[in-house]
Each structure stands twice: as C-alpha cells, then as structure tokens.
Amino acid sequence: MRILYHHRTRGRDVEGVHIRGVVHALRGLGHQVTVLSFPGADPEQEPVAGASARKGRGRLGAWVSRMPGVLFEVLELAYNLVTLLRMRRAFAHIRPQLVYERYSLFLFATVWLARRHGIPVILEINDSALVERVRPLWLKHLARRIEGWCLRRCTGLVFISSYFKHQAEAAYGPIAPSVVSPNAADLAHFDPARHDRDRLRAERGVAGKVVCGYVGAFVHWHGVNGFVEAIAARLAESPELVLLLVGDGRTLGEVRALVEARGLSDRILLPGRVPHTEIPSWIACMDYAVLPDSNHYGSPVKLFEFMAMGVAMVAPDYVPVAEVVADGQTGWLFPRRQLDACVERVLELALRPDERRRAGAAAREYIVRERQWRNNAEQLLGLLPEAG
Template sequence: MRVLYHHRTRGRHVEGVHIRGIVGALRQQGHEVRVLSFPGADPEAEPGLAEAAAGAATAGGDRAAGDDQATAGNGRGWLASLVTRLPGVVFEFAELAYNLVTWWRIRAEIARDRPDFIYERYSLFLFMTIRMARRRGIPIILEINDSALVERVRPLYLKALSRRIERWCLTRATGLVFISTYFRDLLTEHYGQLPPGVVSPNAVDARFDPSVHDREALRRRHDLAGRVVCGHVGVFARWHGVSRFVDEVIDRLREVPALTLLLVGDGVDLPGVRREVRARGLDDRIRLPGRVPHHLVPEWIACMDYAFLPDSNEYGSPMKLFELMAMGVAVVAPDYDPVAEVIDDGATGWLFPRKDMKACVDRVLELASQPDERDRVGKAAQAYIERERRWQHNADQLLGLLPEPMPQ
C-alpha cells in the first residue's frame, strides 16, 4: 500500500524515534511510505549518526561521548526553533495558521501520488489533514500522543477552541491509535463515541538486543567492570524526577558500597546534579556521561544490571522503559497506569507508589544485593518486549484499523 505519514513535530527527540520506528516497520512489510514533515525537519535522518561516523573516521575516539538531538538537522530546523519561541497565544495562532500550509502540501502530495491511507501524528489545532482526507475519500488514522485535555509543559491558552477542534478531528478519523489506555478512556469520557481504536504503547527496534552487545567489554570501556550498576536514561528535567532521586539517594549510597549509578542524559537539571555530586566527592559512584546519540543508547544500557524510572505522568508511554526492558534490564518504576500496563510488578519489573521517591530509592538499594532477582525479572522483561513490543507489533495494530478490503 501507499502510505502518507504526516506530522507537525520537529522529530528531534523521542517523537523522532517513534516516527522512524513506525515508518521502518511499515516499509519492512513492503508498504511504500512517504513522510511529510514540518519544513526543515527530517526525523528519518537520525540525530548523531553522521557526527558519529565522522568522528570515528577521523579520531577513532570514544563514540559514547557524542552529541544527541541537539545536532539534528545541522541548523536546518531554524523555522521550527523560531516558531517554538513565540509567546503563548501567538504560538497557538501560528499552529492554527499551519493548517494553510498543510492544505497546500497535502493537496500536492495527493495530486502527485494518491495514498491508500494517511497516518498522522496528531497535533493540537491541526484539522486540515482530516478535512482533506474525508473530502477525497482517503482513510486516515490518527496517532494520539497529546491532547487538549491533559496538563502540558507549554500552557494552553485557547483551550476551549483546541478542545472543539480536537473533538471534531477525533470523531471523524477512520481509526485512532492511543499510546495508553489512560488516553483512550480520557478522550472517550470527554468526547463520547469515537472511531475504532487500539492501545499501542511505544516499542523498540532491533538495535535493542543484548545478544549483539559485548556487555563485559563495554563495562570495561566505561570503567564499570566488577560493579553493580543501576542506570537511568532520559532527560534531566523537573517532571522526570532525576534530581529528586539524586537528592534522596546521595546520603544513602554508603549503605551499598558496590553500587554505582549510571545516569545517561542531559537537561536543565543536569548542571545542578553534577555540582552536587562533585561537592560530595561522588563522581565515581554517580556517573553522568551526559547526552549520547540514540543509536549509542543500547551500548550504555548494556552496562546496566537494572534501572530506575523516578517519575512519569498519567498518560505517557516512556520510550526509555521499552528500550531498557528490551535489553534485559528490568526497571524500578512508578505505578502510573501506562507504566503498569507494561510492567507486571515483580514479574517484568518493580513498581513503587508514584511520587514516593523514598520507596523508589529503597527498592533500588535493596536490589543491589539481589543478583538472582535482577536476572530473573530482566529476562522476563526482555521476553515480554520480544512477544509484544517491537515496532512490527505497532504496525500490525494500526493496519488492523483500515477498512476492508484495502490494496496490498
């Protein structure tokens, strides 16, 4: 089938990973997929790959020290950067105006090579794709990762208008893909009867496979041999809870001398965490390698014995959770519904009461002396991902929403 994948994101962070995952899975099944991105964005060009290749060719240095999403596009995303700096309500009017851009671009794509269906990563205020698909009789599936009904990092000013547009879009799509049951239930409660839908959390690609990584060699490279390593991969930001975890654990590390924390990532809270770690003389016990390219993340996860996710939110599907589990690294995680959909407490991971950072730290410290438990749960987590959470599973789910018969 001919598929048009449309999105309005910059594709630089976790959304780029998701886009590449779905597009790659559909192409592996033999479908022709064209990606229509925000001008200047190219989520299919994975950030860091070109830089890593150049660095390896010229220096042969430590590839894990490379940059991450900040290098995406080498400056080609200037338009997106400019728009996202607009003040509140002005930014939302710009989002509304983007419907004109969408009309022009979708019309050209349909005229050039009419797709068999359109797959769109839903964005607030974006209604033109639905309107054009319905007018042209083209099935359209919306992937729901955001909503006007949930708390967002950027405050929403035109809330009433955004919810009216959202209801109109969701009730007129051919099918809906929700990243969590929470999202599906919330939107159904507020908007009533919705089209057929599936709950399809995040997934991982073939790079997240422990059998293709020499764990001991990687641990030696990063001076982690002989240690018990508990890790985290993600953004150092308030809502992710990493700094709060460090505040809670930093005085208790002496309880477990063998334990080393490996915290991979970057963000606004990282400088403060780094200062605190250095002030306490714990640089060797709390490792902070910073931001790494996504294609090198599996190598860092391979160094971990287990991991922790200090916080999340009511509706999200944390990508890092699936990547860790796919590598056989079980996770201590908060008991939000979308997380509990993925982790079976005591079987494929360990849950703690959300926002209870002491409970999180307690479990992390306890597990440091339980290698058999870590191994058992890690293997079960990996088996779960193999059964249900590879990108091919997500592709199969979304294709099941299409009307019959569809061209093959």
C-alpha cells in the same frame, strides 16, 4: 498499500524514534510509506544530521519557545493552510490509500482533506488538549473543539495509553474506532547479544560494580534530580552500587553540582548526551534501571528499550507504565511520586543479582512477544474497514 505518514513535530529525539519505528515496521510489512515533514524535520535524517544543522534548529527552537503562548497557538492554527497545500500536492503525487498522522493540537486540515478525497485517515494520539502539558494551553476551548471534531471524524485512532483513550471518550463521547498501542523497541538495534558487556563495563569504569542506570532527558517530570538528592545520603549502605545516568537537559547542571558537592563523582556517573545509536551499548553496562518519575498519560520509549536489552526497570506505577511492567515479573513498580519508595527498591535490588537477571530476561521475552514496532503497525492497520 501506499501510506502517507504526516507529522508536525521536530522529528528528533523520542519523536523521531517513534516515527521511524512505525514507518520502518509498515515498510517491513510490505507497504510503501512516504513521510511528510516540514523542512528540516525529517526523522529519517536524524542519524546523519550535522552539528551545524542541529545548532541552527536549536536557535529556531529557542526563538519559538520564547514566543507568547497565544501567538504560538495562532501559528499552529495557521499551519493548517500549509498542511492543505502540501497535502494536496502529496495526494496528487503519491495517491495514498491511507493517511496516518501523528496528531498535533489545532491541526484539522488532514482529517478534513482526507475525508473529502475518500481516503482513510488514522490519527496517533501522543498529545491532547485534555491533559496538563509542559507548555500551558491558552486557547484551550478552541483546541478541544477541534480535537473532538478530529477524533470523531477520522477513520481510526491509535492511543499510546488507555489513559488518553478514557479521557477522550469521557470528554468527546463516541469517537472513532480505536486501539491502545504503547511504544515499542527495535530488536535489531536493542539486542544484548550484540554487545560485549564485560568490555563495555571495563571501558566505562564500572567493572565489578552493580550498575543502576537511567537514559533520557534531565527534566523535572522525570525526577532525576530529586532521585539523586534522595539516594545520595544512602549510597554508603550499598558500597558496590554505581548510578550511571546518561542524558542531558535543564536539570543536569543541578545534578552535577549536587554530585560534586557530595563528593560522589565515583558513585554517580554523568556521561551526558549520547547519540541514539549508542544507547544500547550504555544500557548493556547496566544491571537494572530506574525511572524516578513520569506522567499520567505518557508511554516512555526508554522503558521498552531497556526491557528489550534485558534490563528491567524500577518505575512509578502510573497506568501507562503499569500496563507494560508486571510488578515483580518484568520490572518493579513503586507508588508514583514517592521517591523514598523508589530509593528503597533500588537499594534492595542492588543486593539481589538473581532477581535482577530473572526480571531482565522476562522483560526481554515480553518485548519480543508483544512490543516490537511490528506489533504497533499491525494494530493500526487493523483499524481499516477492510481489516474488520
């Protein structure tokens, strides 16, 4: 089948991981997939993107982020014209038999054009006008009108969590047939057997330690800064425990300052940002992991990648996380927004090596069985009329 995958994202970081995962899985099932991105946002180019290109995109992103909210949303609306022109060319050249789109707010052109051409169109819902977002939504009423129209008129919907699905059904009434398809992991890349754990731990200064890790953005909704502050005073209770927190973001400076002020540079390691290709080698150094916070609707990719590496995670009990982590079996849940409970669980597990190994092995088995990107591809294809 000829599939056109359209997105309006930067195609980088977690977005790029997800897009590549689905695209490569569809190709692995024998389909011809063409990715339609705006210039400079091809997710399949991320591994070879140069520093200068990234710097240029960073300047553009900073300029856009400072744009007044209403103006930004007007530009999002205007992007429908660009989409119509590019889609018409793509339809003529590729003649797709399916259009798959990573849904974006205010974007309706794809659904409208696909319906006019009689081509099935499936939307993947990672964002919505119904949820609280990092960037405030000014034209909320219009965004919801457009969103409801798209969700009712597309061929099928892929929600990354049941929370999104329930919100959409409550707000928009009867919507297109849908599936809940959380994120996944690439087992060829996230394979613990490919890494010499002892060598990596020695190289990174954590040999002989109990390592609790984190990989991802240092931003307020992941709560890393609050977690570090909460656990710093209690690290003396577990002398062998080391925190290995990988990544960068707005709150990294705050965390570094706290670590230095408390004299904990040997207990809380902050290597900064690493390329996605190197993340498995960092996870291989860890005995277990922590996700201090998330949100009500997201499906954290890092959760699946840790589990694929046989590293179970202490995580908040938001519905999308609890749909994936079986408490005490493939990981450990704590009541969301209760950092004290998170810290207690991390300290407790530092003393339980058998429990960490058992849960890690079960987590890996779960990903192998149910949450490879191939599973996502099979789910979305099941929404096509002939699949029923």
